[in-house]
Amino acid sequence: DTGVSQDPRHKITKRGQNVTFRCDPISEHNRLYWYRQTLGQGPEFLTYFQNEAQLEKSRLLSDRFSAERPKGSFSTLEIQRTEQGDSAMYLCASSAGTQNSPLHFGNGTRLTVT
């Protein structure tokens, strides 16, 4: 499978714990995006990378959230001191980076904070 891969698929954690998710984009794609989706809503933009550079962060991304893409390939999203409001599906997408190229999404990581 050469699509976007995310790990884990599901994560249940207790409030206050830290969690980290991983995303492996399509190999030739240089742009990588993180989105968050809650039930009944469309995905909301969190942040994106061009190669290893993080170029934009949404105001939704509080200081408890950090994303990295150290070598311009896979990316990690860490949430520190999780809160119940962090419960959501975290989606990763990648694109070729040319003007108006579509985003291709992974199947997400479902986070439940108890």
Place this chain on the structure above:
Amino acid sequence: GESVGLHLPTLSVQEGDNSIINCAYSNSASDYFIWYKQESGKGPQFIIDIRSNMDKRQGQRVTVLLNKTVKHLSLQIAATQPGDSAVYFCAENPKEYGNKLVFGAGTILRVKS
């Protein structure tokens, strides 16, 4: 602003009929639009895209229509099949937002056999 909805409209169609899913986008500066299909437990799957210099684009069994005057986008699915049942999202790329997509609220498509 960004388009985020709380309630998903539902479209129910009979298998074999054509489906039309509508989307009102928010930003007149958007120059690129995409339709995604999302099945339960999966991420959004790319269906078809269209640039603002076009008003119609066809794919396999799908057609996207763009009306920039009224900021309206539609997805037509021909001969709808049970496998088409999913939530459908339109997404826009406003120029001033850089390279990110802004998603609409989504429409549930239910195909009756």
